[in-house]
Amino acid sequence: MCLVDASVCTNVHLNERYGCDKCMAAHEPHLLTQLAGEYSASTGEIEDSQYHCPTTIRAHVTWERCPMSILHVEDIEVHADDLHLASASATYAEYGCLVVRGLFAEQAGALLADAEAAADTARSLFESAKQVPEGWTTPDGTLWIPAPSSFARDKQIMVLGLRYTTSAAFFHSAFNPRLLDLVEAILGADIELFLDGQCLYKEPVGGHPKHLHQDAAYFEHKFEGPIAALTYLVDTDIVNGALHVIPGSHRLGNIAHINTFSHLGLDGSDWPWERALPIPGRAGDTILFGVKTVHGSKENHSASPRPVIIHRYRRPNDHVVVSATNVAKRTEAEKRRSEVDASKQQGLMVRGRRRFEAGAP
Numbered sequence: 129m130c131l132v133d134a135s136v137c138t139n140v141h142l143n144e145r146y147g148c149d150k151c152m153a154a155h156e157p158h159l160l161t162q163l164a165g166e167y168s169a170s171t172g173e174i175e176d177s178q179y180h181c182p183t184t185i186r187a188h189v190t191w192e193r194c195p196m197s198i199l200h201v202e203d204i205e206v207h208a209d210d211l212h213l214a215s216a217s218a219t220y221a222e223y224g225c226l227v228v229r230g231l232f233a234e235q236a237g238a239l240l241a242d243a244e245a246a247a248d249t250a251r252s253l254f255e256s257a258k259q260v261p262e263g264w265t266t267p268d269g270t271l272w273i274p275a276p277s278s279f280a281r282d283k284q285i286m287v288l289g290l291r292y293t294t295s296a297a298f299f300h301s302a303f304n305p306r307l308l309d310l311v312e313a314i315l316g317a318d319i320e321l322f323l324d325g326q327c328l329y330k331e332p333v334g335g336h337p338k339h340l341h342q343d344a345a346y347f348e349h350k351f352e353g354p355i356a357a358l359t360y361l362v363d364t365d366i367v368n369g370a371l372h373v374i375p376g377s378h379r380l381g382n383i384a385h386i387n388t389f390s391h392l393g394l395d396g397s398d399w400p401w402e403r404a405l406p407i408p409g410r411a412g413d414t415i416l417f418g419v420k421t422v423h424g425s426k427e428n429h430s431a432s433p434r435p436v437i438i439h440r441y442r443r444p445n446d447h448v449v450v451s452a453t454n455v456a457k458r459t460e461a462e463k464r465r466s467e468v469d470a471s472k473q474q475g476l477m478v479r480g481r482r483r484f485e486a487g488a489p
């Protein structure tokens with residue numbers, strides 16, 4: 129484990145760079161992950177003992193490092209019609225997640241119609257599914273994984289072929305002004321889209337679980353990484369697959385993942401579902417979480433599908449350094465982290481401008 133020695137880094141100021149002696153990386157102090165103590169945004173100082181190097185993968189980290197996991201949804205919840213940007217972004221910074229009730233209440237119906245049309249298309253293309261390392265894909269870009277034995281077919285939908293390039297309603301929803309105001313309060317004035325939108329679709333009566341995980345296992349970033357804004361398109365609860373989060377887990381650095389049925393996930397014995405906070409919600413409710421915030425969702429046991437859409441936003445100077453969907457690919461990708469060409473990763477700007485500096489990648 130690569131820990132930054134507090135005797136060296138206490139009272140480091142925001143605009144200085146701190147080099148970790150193990151991995152030799154230079155880190156902005158405010159990006160070091162706290163294991164204890166507080167980073168004070170007002171003084172720009174780190175005020176306590178040990179800080180974790182963000183580029184190291186940590187093994188044997190369990191939910192017990194995360195005392196904030198035992199919270200109520202109300203502690204991380206705000207309402208879109210009564211949004212106070214400063215306090216909402218402070219809640220997000222503290223817990224690594226935020227529930228915004230009603231943010232897409234007006235658009236949820238149109239988005240659901242497009243999701244269901246995309247699901248019909250995917251099912252109509254089922255016979256042409258081709259095998260890929262993650263499962264199978266149909267020509268519309270839907271990702272399928274093995275179905276439970278109770279299904280009539282051997283494959284189930286996991287990621288639907290609903291993206292910015294296939295649905296105007298979906299693309300348009302990425303520009304939701306209240307969402308972007310909130311993302312701006314968290315990330316700053318310049319914001320780009322990361323990837324082209326995602327729709328996770330749990331089919332009825334046994335649709336897949338997504339094991340607890342950090343998105344950083346799939347796309348680790350150079351800096352703080354994207355904010356995900358996941359929106360329920362139907363009323364969602366424990367029965368049909370509510371998102372679970374572990375508030376405060378974003379402070380634990382990159383945790384080692386294992387291969388699971390639904391790709392990379394945390395070891396269930398270290399990260400039991402019981403320690404995660406389920407977030408029931410109405411169609412149009414949105415949950416924001418960071419790349420290191422532990423989250424996931426159980427099976428859909430209801431008689432109807434459970435789709436969610438996800439927009440991801442990041443600072444334009446940020447980029448992926450490690451990308452993988454299983455442990456073997458991750459191990460290989462970690463060896464090539466310094467070879468990544470950030471200039472090939474530019475997303476569409478949704479706020480502000482892309483800034484170029486001489487010598488910057």
Ligand SMILES: O=C(O)CCC(=O)C(=O)O
Nearest residue numbers: 328338371423424425436
């Ligand atoms: O479908 C869900 O509820 C979970 C989605 C998720 O965890 C992810 O995309 O990272």
